Amino acid sequence: MLNVMFNAKSVAVIGASxxxxxxxxxxxxxxxxxxxxxxxPINPKGGKVMGIPAHTSIKDYGYVDLAVIVIPAPLVLRAVRDCGETGIKNVVVISAGFKEASEEGARLEKELVEICNEFDINLVGPNCLGIMNTYNDMNASFSSDIAHKGKIGFMTQSGAIFAAILDYADKKNIGFSRLISLGNKAGVNEKECMENFMEDENTGVITAYLEGIVDGPGFIQASRKASKIKPVVVIKSGTTAKGSEAVSSHTGTIAGSDSAYDAAFSQCGILRASSLEEMMDFSRTLALFPLPKGNRIAIITNAGGPGIMTTDATIKAGLELAALTDETKQKLTEGLPDTANVKNPVDVLGDASPERFGFALDIVLKDPNVDGVIYLVTPQSVTDPEGTAKVAIEHATKSDKPVLFSFFGGTRCAEAEKVLTDKMVPNYLYPKTAVTSMKALYDYTVIKNQEYPEPPQFDVDRTKVEAIIADARKRVLKPLD
Amino acid sequence: MLNVMFNAKSVAVIGASxxxxxxxxxxxxxxxxxxxxxxxPINPKGGKVMGIPAHTSIKDYGYVDLAVIVIPAPLVLRAVRDCGETGIKNVVVISAGFKEASEEGARLEKELVEICNEFDINLVGPNCLGIMNTYNDMNASFSSDIAHKGKIGFMTQSGAIFAAILDYADKKNIGFSRLISLGNKAGVNEKECMENFMEDENTGVITAYLEGIVDGPGFIQASRKASKIKPVVVIKSGTTAKGSEAVSSHTGTIAGSDSAYDAAFSQCGILRASSLEEMMDFSRTLALFPLPKGNRIAIITNAGGPGIMTTDATIKAGLELAALTDETKQKLTEGLPDTANVKNPVDVLGDASPERFGFALDIVLKDPNVDGVIYLVTPQSVTDPEGTAKVAIEHATKSDKPVLFSFFGGTRCAEAEKVLTDKMVPNYLYPKTAVTSMKALYDYTVIKNQEYPEPPQFDVDRTKVEAIIADARKRVLKPLD
Known part of the structure; x- marks a missing residue:
């Protein structure tokens, strides 16, 4: 139902200035x-705005696919009614001053919703930053730059996170398909966005920052369906009692119990991120790499120490260290120097050239016991990080197995980072991050292959249940916690 | 005992070329x-090396404070004996080809140790990258750049980690006092470095990357003493069975049980890092910030969403959200806009100027209920990240409480990052990282105030114990695991 909005062929700005x-x-x-x-542009004074003839009211112009409203809260209701009467079905209200601000604001918001219901309008916001569709070259937000084109569909309940993620993604060259700032979620909520992103063919990963969930059962149903088609990564904040208090003073919604969310999320195939870092790492990884068929990971490194740490992290994450076949070990023995380690982790030694790295990667990727590779590079005296990055990308793009790169360093790794960033490939600076991202890939493999039985339905005598609860309440029984 | 080495007034390079x-x-x-x-320079051909007259043997020149040896392994023994006969007491053997390489190498290493014992030589390595002392402007390693001057004393068992951390630190402007690549640890081990760094007045934090520990009881004793004087941050790798296998193929040492290390570390005040990221974050933080007196944290933010996530992370880390005094809340109410949140997390709103941020930080730092502050900035449309960073540093440097900064963004936060980096102040990109680093500060507060009772000593009938063990061995009893 939001496709007309995201693919709008005409946009009115009510409050253009x-x-x-x-x-x-x-x-x-x-x-x-x-x-x-x-x-x-719609402006009560008419004239021109940025060289485009302005209309004094949307009714004066007529139908558009999308109206974006940026006028003070008390004037919004009139404008939305005008939209409704003109037949406009998609409205983004950026203006603040609603439920988040005051009781009067909450009253305004209630009325706003009634008008939208009356005219069957999809309402985004109020109190939001707008929307983007990179495949429609449409930036209907007050972030001045449009996101890079890519596969992540992103919805967020926090406008600040919308702005910050765009800025973060700009630097790291992370691409998005659609973005939506949900604001107060008076109309369009996370469930409808989930459904829209699920159907959008440009969206490869659905990512959400949520503080609360409006329509729990609807969201679960939608996520369960979506997660069979593409990965769904969610960060749910307000998960501690104190955090939940902060949510309620922020948006006036109830955050809910953390463990309840955990259970619900795992039941519907959602990959839960525990931080912004994980949210972005998981999303980028899932948007880019093929899924591993299993959890058997090979590590290729030019140094023992990082290889050991990565082994530890791999095992702790619940992945396995692949047992390389004899054939692989034989080939590695033939092609690598004598002191190289041909057991997993494969140590190509500190003086490894890009070619030697490439040789080992090629052999290891062909091993049927290997489901994915972590490729660790530390800048030692003769290391060529840039060349090593190039050769890695070249081999990795030919494979149907994921190869995750960790160039751990700084100044000397800058060129390698650039090679990767230019191709929108993440560098997992710390080896541990490569491992948790590989785990996310494998988790999604499991989710995709998983059958979710429909939850059983019970015949319930509601009257009886309600009586029991009412009785318990009267006797002030404490929850068992 | 290593001070002459780190403060060497003369250095011979045996194998200069x-x-x-x-x-x-x-x-x-x-x-x-x-x-x-x-x-x-020592070179068998004599002549000049890089314009400096070379000697054909160290005996030909005489005493130096430090000899660094970079000739092939089989020639090292002779050179070290020459050093001993010349009265040299400090030798760094960079050459590889010892225990890590082969049985013959292990034999050579044993002989090397015997020679060093004979002449009472401190032996660093073999198979290492060298040492640095930034306060002596001495870079006796084959990393071409010397580290930035600072307070972290760093020892590492992995040469690759030595190189990678130097490169990482160069980009992030992290400063070190002394660095040592321990290599095979045939002579100088982690215990002796711990003692040296503990006594070095330029070292404020002792940081170690270790794969195994040579002298367990000695290390524990030394750490217990050192951690009362300055923070000790250790990453111990090879903590899983697979990781331990990788250690043994890497350096031929036994990694030991992870839980045993955990117990030992917590008994001697070591802050254990679980990744390279934590190792560096903890070290930088402890090197720079004053310790919090307690665990009551205030959050100042220009956005609700990140404030909520940071609240969650704070509680989950075992810190507390400070309850601001009525006086603080009153002052904040007077100085901030109406819609600002004056409860912790303090929300100075999306349009906050640097001055408004500074005002709130100043008030909150003066609150007796606040032990430390996390200062969160997201780049919203009118945010001035650079100015916000400057004002934050200005207020933070005047306070005896830690103020940790998290500018979460990318392109638009680059200038803010630069302001911080130039002053060697970390930007904790992700709010969660600011929290874990604050936790490390608080953990060290606890460690400093803690009394470690001496472990009880038991009178043991060693003969009897040995007989029991020998009997068990004979009967091939399996360990209980």
Missing amino acids: ETKGKIGNDLMISLLNYYHGEIV | ETKGKIGNDLMISLLNYYHGEIV
């Missing part, structure tokens, strides 16, 4: 920078 | 780049 620093100005710039569809 | 690509050449360059003491 020439004045620098106003959100109505930012939004016009965001659209003008990239968007090829029709842009319709 | 003019030939590019040879380690004996790298080492000459490393020294010449920074060192102000006397450099004595």
Whole structure:
């Protein structure tokens, strides 16, 4: 139902402005920078905005696929009603001053929802940063730059996270398909976004930052369906009692019990991230790499120490160290120097050239006992990090097994990082991060192959249950905790 | 006992070479780049090396404070004997080809140790990358650049980690006092380094990457003493059975049981890092910030979402969310906009200027209920990351409480990162990293205040115990595991 919105061929900006620093100005710039569809500025004064003739009201112009509203909260209701009467079905309300602000705001928001229901309008927000679809070159947000094109569909309940992730992704060259800032979630919620991202063919991974969930059962159903088709990565914050208090003072929603979320998430194939770092690492990894068929990991390294640490991390993560076949070991023995270690972790030695690294990677990838490879490079005196990155990418792209790279260093690894970043390939700076990302890939392999039985339905005598609960409440029974 | 070595006023390079690509050449360059003491090249051909007259043997020159040996393994024994006969007491053997390589190498290493014992020589290595003392401008390693000057004393059993950490630290502007690559630890081991770093006044934090421990009881004694004086951060790898196997194929030592290390480390005040990332984060943090008196943390943020996540991470880490005094809340209410949150986490709102951030930080730092502050900045449309970083450093440096910064973003936060990096202040990119680093600070507060009772000594009938063990061995009893 949100496809018309994301693929809008015309966008009205209600509150478009020439004045620098106003959100109505930012939004016009965001659209003008990239968007090829029709842009319709709405401003009560009429005239022109950024060189485009403005209309005094949306009714004065007529139908558009999407209206973005950036006028003060008390004026929003009128504008949305105008949209409804014009037949517009998609509205993004960026304006703040609703439920998050005051009781009066909450009242306004309730009315806003009623109007949207009356006219069957999809409402995003209020109190949000807008939406983007990189495949429609549409940046209907007040972030001035559009995201890089890619496969991650991202929804977020926090506007700050929307802005911060865009800035983070810009530096690291991470690509997105669709982005949506959910704001107060008065209309469109996480369930509807999940369904939309699931169906969008440009979206390869669905990623969500959530503080609370509006429609629990709906979200579970949607996630269960979506996670069979593409990976779903969710970070749920407000998971401690104190964090939950902070949620409630932030958006006025209830965060819910952490363990309940954990159970629900694992029941519907969601990969739960425990930090922003994991959220982004998992999403990038799943967007890029083929899935491993199993959990047998080979490590290729130019140094013993990092190889050992990675072995520890691999085992602790619940993955296995692949037992290389005799044939593989034989070939490695033939092609590597005498002192190289041809058992997993394969140590190609500190003086390894890009070619030697490439040789070992090639042999190891062909081993039927290997499901995925972690490729560790530390910058030793004769190491050529850039060449080593190039040869790795070349071999990795030919394989149907995932090869995750960890160049652990700094100044001398900058060129290698650039080689990877230019191709949108992550460098997992710390070997442990490569392992947790490999684990996420393997977890999704398991999820994809898993059958979720429908939860059993019981015939329940609701009257009786309610009576028991009411009785317990009267006697002030404490929960068992 | 290693002070003469680290503060050497004269260094001989046995195996000094003019030939590019040879380690004996790298080492000459490393020294010449920074060192102000006397450099004595030793080369059987005599002549000059890099413009300095070379001697054909160390005996030909005489005493130096430190001899660094980079000739092939079979020739090392003769050279070390020469050193002994010349009265030299400190020798670093960089050459490989000893225990790590072959049985013949193990035999050579044994002889090497005997010679060093005979002449009472401190032997570093063999099979190592060398040593540095930034306060003596001495880079006696084959890493071409000397480390930045700072407070971390670093010992490592892995040469690759030595090189990689130097490269990492160069980019992030992390400073070191002394560094030592331990190699095969045939002579100088982790215990002696611990004692040396403990006494060195330029060293504020002792950091170690270890795969095995040679002298367990000695190390525990030394760590227990050192950790009362300065923080000791250790990463111990080879902690899983598979990792331990990898250790044994790497250096031929036994890694030992992980839980035994855990118990021993916690008994002697060691902060155990679980990854390279933690090792470096903990070390930098402890080198820079004052210790918190307690675990009550305040969070200042310009966004609700990151504030909630940080609250979750704080509670999960075992820290507490500080309950701000009424006075603090009153002052914040007076100075911040109406919609700001003056409860912890303090939300200064998305449009916060550097001044507003500074105002809140100042008030919160003065609250007697606050032991430390986490300062979270996300780049929103009007945020000035650079200014926000400057104002934060200014306030933080005046306080005796730790203020840890997390600028979560990318391109737009680059200037803020630069402001911090130039002052050697870490940016904890992810809020969760700021929390785990704060936890390390608090953990060390606890360690410093802790009394370690001497372990009880038992009168043991050794003969009887040995008989029981011998009997058990005879009957091939399996360990209980």
